[in-house]
Amino acid sequence: MRGxxxxxxxxxxxxxVLSVLERGEAHxxxxxxxxxxxxCGLLRLKEGSLYPALYRLEAAGKVTVVRxxxxxxxxxxxxxxxxLTPKGKRDLAKGRNEWASFVRVVGxxxxxxx
Numbered sequence: 001m002r003g004x005x006x007x008x009x010x011x012x013x014x015x016x017v018l019s020v021l022e023r024g025e026a027h028x029x030x031x032x033x034x035x036x037x038x039x040c041g042l043l044r045l046k047e048g049s050l051y052p053a054l055y056r057l058e059a060a061g062k063v064t065v066v067r068x069x070x071x072x073x074x075x076x077x078x079x080x081x082x083x084l085t086p087k088g089k090r091d092l093a094k095g096r097n098e099w100a101s102f103v104r105v106v107g108x109x110x111x112x113x114x
Contacts, residue, residue, distance in 0.1 A: 013045075013053045014062075015095030018088050021063060027079040028054065054082060062088035 020026065020034040031054075032045050057063045068079040084092070106112075 012099070013049065014057055015092065015099065017050070017053055017057065018062060018084060018092040018095065021082055021084040021088070022092060025066075025081050025083040027068070027081050031082065057088065058082075060087075060091075061085060062091050 016035060017031060020031055020038065023034070026034065028047065028050055032047065032050055035045055036043050054063065058065055062085055063082045064085055066081045066083065068081055070078050
């Protein structure tokens with residue numbers, strides 16, 4: 001099977017991000033890793049797609065951000081750690097319901113019902 005990227009992700013990325021944050025806080029690259037692992041290597045996500053989604057989720061109050069403290073001897077800028085908010089949990093539940101409906105409808109149309 002070919003990798004999943006681009007248009008196939010559009011509209012679902014924010015729900016997927018909320019889903020992986022439900023398992024615990026994470027920084028951006030860790031979120032990408034969790035998504036790719038959950039997608040069994042078929043999900044190909046670029047940082048340029050993830051970070052705008054994270055900024056939208058933050059602006060909407062669905063995630064909060066905490067700056068990681070700079071540790072002595074550690075190089076690079078402090079990372080932004082993302083956490084799911086109660087509003088994000090509600091939106092995730094809504095997104096899961098919408099996804100289940102979408103899968104049923106499209107599955108019926110294309111003859112791939114489970």
